[in-house]
Amino acid sequence: MPVGGVTVLVPLVSPDLPNTITAVEREQLLDAARQALTRAYAPYSNFYVGAAILTAQGRIFTGCNVENASYGLTICAERSAIFAAVQQTSGKLALRAVAVVNRDQVACAPCGACRQVIAEFGRDTVVIFQGQGGFQESTIADLLPETFRLS
Numbered sequence: 001m002p003v004g005g006v007t008v009l010v011p012l013v014s015p016d017l018p019n020t021i022t023a024v025e026r027e028q029l030l031d032a033a034r035q036a037l038t039r040a041y042a043p044y045s046n047f048y049v050g051a052a053i054l055t056a057q058g059r060i061f062t063g064c065n066v067e068n069a070s071y072g073l074t075i076c077a078e079r080s081a082i083f084a085a086v087q088q089t090s091g092k093l094a095l096r097a098v099a100v101v102n103r104d105q106v107a108c109a110p111c112g113a114c115r116q117v118i119a120e121f122g123r124d125t126v127v128i129f130q131g132q133g134g135f136q137e138s139t140i141a142d143l144l145p146e147t148f149r150l151s
């Protein structure tokens with residue numbers, strides 16, 4: 001809300017929503033993502049990616065990248081998982097965490113499109129991804145500080 005011409009930012013971390021995950025949850029997500037990447041359809045890039053998401057209700061959904069001969073139609077593993085979860089939760093998806101892995105075990109942070117989609121379903125979402133020196137953990141608010149919003 002504007003105060004004296006200065007916009008006061010609302011804290012992004014809600015006290016009602018945990019923005020941390022346990023070590024067990026992290027391993028469960030990474031294991032699920034590793035299983036998901038084996039189902040990827042990546043005949044063009046041969047870059048296999050798997051993602052697993054943890055909902056506020058404690059459910060895990062997975063996704064993999066799906067490529068297309070028309071390259072622009074390719075979908076990332078993160079969005080694949082999230083879109084499946086939306087359908088399975090009747091449009092009431094609330095994210096706690098997203099983990100993404102790739103078969104080559106190279107640095108691979110979520111792309112901008114996936115960051116926007118993750119933010120849609122939880123500004124406190126923890127994101128785990130392969131960084132330069134191993135897995136990194138961040139919040140989507142840190143990865144995408146200014147999301148597009150209609151309201």
Ligand SMILES: [Zn+2]
Binds near residue numbers: 076077079112
């Ligand atoms: Zn992406």
